[in-house]
Amino acid sequence: MLDALLIVIMQFVLVPLTTLRTIFVVKGQIQKASMLGGVEALIYVISLGIIFSDLSNYLNMIAYAIGYSGGIILGGLVEKKLAIGFRTVNVSVLDKDIELIDMLRYEGFGVTVFEGEGREGNKRYRLDIVVKRSREKELMDLLNVKAPKAFVVAYEPTGFKGGYLVKSMKKASKQKLLKR
Structure with missing residues (x-):
């Protein structure tokens, strides 16, 4: 039962990380995507290791599916809250x-x-x-x-490239640097 709970929690972390990693790749922020991908891979291997260690334990498999589904919802909420781009x-x-x-x-x-x-x-x-x-x-x-x-x-x-938005972003970043 503890393994199943751990699997659900790991999926609640894994899937939102996958969502964010995908967003960072699409937006060209490869370094951030790479770091998230490393954490993502570690969580993925650990959770699947628990499942594959006892394939007769259907509770762990169901926990994985529930955690994955819940993680998608959580990932969507996180993405909406961050509103990147x-x-x-x-x-x-x-x-x-x-x-x-x-x-x-x-x-x-x-x-x-x-x-x-x-x-x-x-x-x-x-x-x-x-x-x-x-x-x-x-x-x-x-x-x-x-x-x-x-x-x-x-x-x-x-x-x-250019325009009002780029100028205002540069101005805002210069103001942040001056405050430091």
Whole structure:
């Protein structure tokens, strides 16, 4: 019974680590991914060693499956809480709402405005906003209040070069260094 409990706990640790390792690999943070992978491998070998030492003990196998399933839920919660990375949010509106644009910029969001044309030749405006994932909900809440009829699409960018976001990140990191 103690082995089964240990297996569940190890899976609750292993699977969230796997989730984070995958995120770090996708985001190009290979050193962090490598360190997590080493810990992950150790936990994996220990838990499977316990299971393979007595294949007639079905409780250990069930514990592994339960721990794995629970670990997936836990990993998702951890990933959501950490909110690593950025989102690009495209907001399509019918009118060029200067008040909305200024408010978003005041709140610290980088906003680029494009003018386009709709199906019947009507002008449309697209706001491109790059936001840290940790602030995505805040942005969506503002948009729901200030532009409830807007068409909103969010996706994850794969790289950055220049622009408002890069400048503000560099400025923030310099300020952190000066505080030390």
